[in-house]
Amino acid sequence: MSLERPDSVDDGAVERTPDELEALLGDLVVDRDDHLNAPGFVIRPDTVQETLSILKEQAGYDHLSVVSAQEYENRYESIYHLKKFDDPTQEVSVVVPADKDNPVSESAEPVFRTADWHEREAYDLIGIEYDDHPDLRRILLPETWQGHPLSMDYDKDRPQIATLPEHANPLQEHHKDAESDTMFLNIGPHHPATHGVLHLKTTLDGEQVIDVEPDIGYLHRSEEQMAQNGTYRHQIMPYPDRWDYISAGLLNEWAYARAAEDLADIEVPEYAQVIRTMGAEMCRIAAHMLALATFALDINGDFTATFMYAINDRERVQNLLEDLTGQRLMFNYFRLGGVVWDLPEPREEFFSKTRDFLDQLPESIEEYHNLITSNEIFQMRTIDTGVLPPEVAKNYGATGPVARGSGVDYDLRRDDPYGYYDELDWDVITEDGCDNFSRLLVRMREVEESAKIIEQCVDLLEDWPEDERNIQANVPRTLRPDDDTEIYRAVEGAKGELGIYIRADGTDKPARFKIRSPCFSNLQTLPEMANGEYIPDVVAALGSLDIVLGEVDR
Amino acid sequence: MGTAPAQLFPEFLVDTFGIDSILGDVVASLIGAALVANIILAFSGVAGPWAKRKITAAFTDRIAVDRIGPYGLLIIPAAAVQLLAKELIIPEGVDRPTWDIAPIILPASAMLGFSVIPMGHIGPLNIHLADPEVGLALVFAFASIASVSLVMAGYASNNKYSLLGGLRAVAQNLAYEIPLIVTAMSVVIFAGTLQISGVVGAQTETLVTIAGVSIPAWFAFVNPFAFVLFLTANMAEIGRNPFDIPEAPTEIVAGYQTEYSSAYFVLFYLGEFVHIFLGGAILSVVFLGGASGPGPESISFIWFVVKVWGFFLFTQWARAAIPRVRIDQLIEIGWKGMLVLSFANLVLTAVIVGVIA
Structure with missing residues (x-):
C-alpha cells in the first residue's frame, strides 16, 4: 500500500460541477442518484x-x-461519501448497488485505507460482501453471529451463541512452543488503559509491540x-447523548439536529443558534478536560494530581451545562428547529457564573502546562511517540484533534460552517508534531479557543433584545420528509467529524440512519502509531486518540 | 569516629535483667526484634490504609477517608479486617510453592534490613538491634532480596502481565542497585567504615556555624550531589514514581501482583511499604545523620520517625506529580547516566579525601 499521493492532474482545490464530474468519470457512471448534500453517481459494483x-x-x-450501506426491496447499496480535506463543502456520493441475491x-x-473497517461494518450489519477486501470479518458482532441484523430478512428471535475461543497469535501458530520469541497478549476488554471496553490483540517481542489489532x-x-x-x-434526539457520553452530548445532538433540519428544510432562529454554539463549546471543554485528565492518568499513573485537577475543571463546566439544560450528561436539550428552553433565570446569574469559569480557565491551563506539558519526563514520553504522518491520517479518515495534531487543517466549524461559528472570532488549532504530545497540545489549545467562543456568545446573549429571543422555529408536529431523499451531514464533535446519513422513505421514521463516528475512524490508526513501539507508548497513543467506546461501537 | 556507640538494645536487656547466657542473648534478641518489627508494622499499618490516602488526597484536592472514627482513622482496623477476610483466589496453573513464598519474601527481606538500622533513643533505650562491621553492605544485601520476590511472583503467577512486571523489576533493580551502592560507598570513604554506627557517628560533627545555628556534617550537606544521586536511585530501588514501572497499573495492570488477592496481596503491600520505610531509613542513616537531631539524645527516635516519614511523604509527592518513564528510558538513565555519575562521584570523593587526609 503506497501512502504517497501520486502526482495529481488537479490540485484538488478547483470545484467541479456535478456535470463536469460526470464527464470526468465517463462511462463509469451508469446513473445519477443525487443526495441533498452532494451529487450522487451510481456505478457498477466492480x-x-x-x-x-x-x-x-x-x-x-x-x-x-463514511461508507453507509443498506438493503432495499430489490437491491443492496453501499454509498461512499467523499469530501475534500481542503474544502469539505465539496462533496460527492458514489452509490454502488449490489445484487439482491x-x-x-x-x-x-486499496484506495482509501479507512474503508477497511467501514466495509467490515457494512458486511457485519447489512451483509454486503466486499471483493478484494484484505480482512472481511465481522467487526461489531461476535464471529459466530448468525445473520446480519440490519438486513431485511434478519430473524431477531434466532438464538445466538457467542463462544469464547482462545485468541491465536497472528504471527506464530503455536505461541506456546519453546522456540517462540513473541508473546500474544490480550489488552482489554477490561484493562486500566483501554478507557472502556476495548480489546487490543497485541503481539509482543519483549516489551516491544510488533502487531496490535483493535x-x-x-x-x-x-x-x-x-x-x-x-x-x-422527538424520539431520536435522546440517543446522540449516548454515543460520545463523555459530556459531549450537545455536540452529538447537533449532528442529528443538523442532518434532520437540512433534510426537513427547517430554519433555526439565530438566537437558538447562539445558545447551541455556546452549549456545544461548553461540551467541548468538558470533553477535552476529560481527555487531558485520562491522558495524564496513562502517562503519570494512577494517583496523579493532574487527573483530579482536570476533573475539577470539568466539573465546573458541567455545572454550567446542568444550569443550562437541566441535565449533567444526557442533556436532550436540542430540538429540531431550536432548543428546548431558554437560558436559566435569572439570566445574570448564569452569565456571571459562566464568566467566572472563563476567567479562571487560563490559570488552570497554565497549571496543566506546568504540571505536564513542560515536564521533561512527560515530554520524553510523548514527543515523537505514536507518530501519525498527515498523509496516513487522511488516508484513514482521521479527523478532529487527531488530524489537527498531524497538521491537517480540517475543522468543520470553519470549513463547513453551521450554527453561529462563522460570525465569531476564533482560530482552528493545528500542531505539526504528528505525535502524542501534539494531539494533547491541540486539545489544550482548543479549550482556550472554545472559551473565546463562549465568551463571545455570552456577550451576544446578554445584549439580545428580549422580544427577539426566539428559541424554536415552527416545526410540524410530525415530520415526514419526502420519499427517497437522502442526506449526509456532519458537525465537528469533540473527537472529530461526527456525521449522520439519513434516508427518508416518506414515513415519520428514517428508513436508514447511519452514524459516522469520528472515534471509529480515529481508532483505526492505532496500529500505524503503535507497531514497533513499546507497550507504554501504545497506551499513550491510545490515550492521545481519546476514543469513547460508546461512540466507536454505537 | 565520634562518640562511642551506645549500648545496643538486646545488650541493654541482657544487662538490665542479668540474663547473661546464650539463652538470655537469644531471648533478648527476639524481644528486640519483636519491638522493631512492631514499630515498622505500625508505620505500615498507618501508612497503607490511612496516611497514604490522606496524603494523596491532599495532593489531588480531595478529602479521602473521613467517615469512620476521627479523621477516618478507624479505617485502619476496618481495612485490616476487610483485606484479611477476602477470599484468596488461587489461579489455575500457578507454580505453587514459589507463588506462595514470594509474598513472604518481600516484607521479610525489608524487615531484615531494619535489624542493623539505628532507630534512635526512647529515653534510655537505644533501638538498635545489631551493629556488625559490614552493616551497610548487609542492609543493601537485605534490601535487594526484594527483587527475587518480584521475579518469583511474576514468573509463578502464570500471567503475562505478571511476567512483564517481573522482567521489568529485574531490569530496573539491576540498573539502579549498582549506582545506589557505588554512591553509598563514596560516603563510606568519608566515614572510613562500613559499620553503621560509624557512618552515623561521622555525621555528628559540626560542618559550619551560621548565626549561632550549627549545621551538622550530614553527608547530604557535605556531598549534596551524592545525596541527589542516592535519592533518585533509591526511588528506583523501591519502585516509586517516576520509576514505578514494575507495577505500572495503566500499562501492565498491576505487574507482578496482578494475580494476588487477600492475605497475599496484603503481604505484598506490606512489603512495599516496609521497603519504602527501609529506603527512608537507609537514606537517613547514610545521608541525614541517622536518628540525630536537635534536642537531647533520649528523644532521637522522634527524629528518626520524622526523617523516615518525610521520605515517605516525598515518595507520595512524586507519585502525585511526576510522570512515569518508559522501561527503555529507565534502563538508559540507569546505565548511561546514573552509573557513570556515581562512579565519577566515587573517584572524585576518593581523590578529595585522599588529598585532604
Whole structure:
C-alpha cells in the first residue's frame, strides 16, 4: 500500500460541477442518484476502485467520510461519501448497488485505507460482501453471529451463541512452543488503559509491540437501529447523548439536529443558534478536560494530581451545562428547529457564573502546562511517540484533534460552517508534531479557543433584545420528509467529524440512519502509531486518540 | 569516629535483667526484634490504609477517608479486617510453592534490613538491634532480596502481565542497585567504615556555624550531589514514581501482583511499604545523620520517625506529580547516566579525601 499521493492532474482545490464530474468519470457512471448534500453517481459494483481512484487523484476528493450501506426491496447499496480535506463543502456520493441475491461489491480499501473497517461494518450489519477486501470479518458482532441484523430478512428471535475461543497469535501458530520469541497478549476488554471496553490483540517481542489489532464491538447497542425505530421530531434526539457520553452530548445532538433540519428544510432562529454554539463549546471543554485528565492518568499513573485537577475543571463546566439544560450528561436539550428552553433565570446569574469559569480557565491551563506539558519526563514520553504522518491520517479518515495534531487543517466549524461559528472570532488549532504530545497540545489549545467562543456568545446573549429571543422555529408536529431523499451531514464533535446519513422513505421514521463516528475512524490508526513501539507508548497513543467506546461501537 | 556507640538494645536487656547466657542473648534478641518489627508494622499499618490516602488526597484536592472514627482513622482496623477476610483466589496453573513464598519474601527481606538500622533513643533505650562491621553492605544485601520476590511472583503467577512486571523489576533493580551502592560507598570513604554506627557517628560533627545555628556534617550537606544521586536511585530501588514501572497499573495492570488477592496481596503491600520505610531509613542513616537531631539524645527516635516519614511523604509527592518513564528510558538513565555519575562521584570523593587526609 503506497501512502504517497501520486502526482495529481488537479490540485484538488478547483470545484467541479456535478456535470463536469460526470464527464470526468465517463462511462463509469451508469446513473445519477443525487443526495441533498452532494451529487450522487451510481456505478457498477466492480468499478469501485477505479471510480474512487479517479475522484481521489484527479478531482481531489481525498476524504472518505463514511461508507453507509443498506438493503432495499430489490437491491443492496453501499454509498461512499467523499469530501475534500481542503474544502469539505465539496462533496460527492458514489452509490454502488449490489445484487439482491448475491450482494458482492468491490472493496475500496486499496484506495482509501479507512474503508477497511467501514466495509467490515457494512458486511457485519447489512451483509454486503466486499471483493478484494484484505480482512472481511465481522467487526461489531461476535464471529459466530448468525445473520446480519440490519438486513431485511434478519430473524431477531434466532438464538445466538457467542463462544469464547482462545485468541491465536497472528504471527506464530503455536505461541506456546519453546522456540517462540513473541508473546500474544490480550489488552482489554477490561484493562486500566483501554478507557472502556476495548480489546487490543497485541503481539509482543519483549516489551516491544510488533502487531496490535483493535477488537471493538463490546459496547455495541444498536444505536442506528434504535434511531430507525424513532420518529424524527422527538424520539431520536435522546440517543446522540449516548454515543460520545463523555459530556459531549450537545455536540452529538447537533449532528442529528443538523442532518434532520437540512433534510426537513427547517430554519433555526439565530438566537437558538447562539445558545447551541455556546452549549456545544461548553461540551467541548468538558470533553477535552476529560481527555487531558485520562491522558495524564496513562502517562503519570494512577494517583496523579493532574487527573483530579482536570476533573475539577470539568466539573465546573458541567455545572454550567446542568444550569443550562437541566441535565449533567444526557442533556436532550436540542430540538429540531431550536432548543428546548431558554437560558436559566435569572439570566445574570448564569452569565456571571459562566464568566467566572472563563476567567479562571487560563490559570488552570497554565497549571496543566506546568504540571505536564513542560515536564521533561512527560515530554520524553510523548514527543515523537505514536507518530501519525498527515498523509496516513487522511488516508484513514482521521479527523478532529487527531488530524489537527498531524497538521491537517480540517475543522468543520470553519470549513463547513453551521450554527453561529462563522460570525465569531476564533482560530482552528493545528500542531505539526504528528505525535502524542501534539494531539494533547491541540486539545489544550482548543479549550482556550472554545472559551473565546463562549465568551463571545455570552456577550451576544446578554445584549439580545428580549422580544427577539426566539428559541424554536415552527416545526410540524410530525415530520415526514419526502420519499427517497437522502442526506449526509456532519458537525465537528469533540473527537472529530461526527456525521449522520439519513434516508427518508416518506414515513415519520428514517428508513436508514447511519452514524459516522469520528472515534471509529480515529481508532483505526492505532496500529500505524503503535507497531514497533513499546507497550507504554501504545497506551499513550491510545490515550492521545481519546476514543469513547460508546461512540466507536454505537 | 565520634562518640562511642551506645549500648545496643538486646545488650541493654541482657544487662538490665542479668540474663547473661546464650539463652538470655537469644531471648533478648527476639524481644528486640519483636519491638522493631512492631514499630515498622505500625508505620505500615498507618501508612497503607490511612496516611497514604490522606496524603494523596491532599495532593489531588480531595478529602479521602473521613467517615469512620476521627479523621477516618478507624479505617485502619476496618481495612485490616476487610483485606484479611477476602477470599484468596488461587489461579489455575500457578507454580505453587514459589507463588506462595514470594509474598513472604518481600516484607521479610525489608524487615531484615531494619535489624542493623539505628532507630534512635526512647529515653534510655537505644533501638538498635545489631551493629556488625559490614552493616551497610548487609542492609543493601537485605534490601535487594526484594527483587527475587518480584521475579518469583511474576514468573509463578502464570500471567503475562505478571511476567512483564517481573522482567521489568529485574531490569530496573539491576540498573539502579549498582549506582545506589557505588554512591553509598563514596560516603563510606568519608566515614572510613562500613559499620553503621560509624557512618552515623561521622555525621555528628559540626560542618559550619551560621548565626549561632550549627549545621551538622550530614553527608547530604557535605556531598549534596551524592545525596541527589542516592535519592533518585533509591526511588528506583523501591519502585516509586517516576520509576514505578514494575507495577505500572495503566500499562501492565498491576505487574507482578496482578494475580494476588487477600492475605497475599496484603503481604505484598506490606512489603512495599516496609521497603519504602527501609529506603527512608537507609537514606537517613547514610545521608541525614541517622536518628540525630536537635534536642537531647533520649528523644532521637522522634527524629528518626520524622526523617523516615518525610521520605515517605516525598515518595507520595512524586507519585502525585511526576510522570512515569518508559522501561527503555529507565534502563538508559540507569546505565548511561546514573552509573557513570556515581562512579565519577566515587573517584572524585576518593581523590578529595585522599588529598585532604
